[in-house]
């Protein structure tokens with residue numbers, strides 16, 4: 570299934586595991602539903618508060634200015 574790009578706000582000094590399989594019940598974040606699919610989550614360590622733009626299971630952009638709108 571094709572997904573539109575969408576932003577996800579990350580906080581400085583936090584680690585996130587983004588869903589790359591599309592099965593998570595937690596939206597952009599991995600909830601372990603990928604197990605057995607051969608797909609792995611995408612780890613991301615935020616060194617600053619920013620918007621991470623996700624599309625089809627990949628990070629396509631990191632926008633450090635969180636005031637930028639989409």
Ligand code: FES
Pocket residue numbers: 587588589590591592593598599600601602603604608609610611
């Ligand atoms: S639930 Fe999708 S990658 Fe983990």
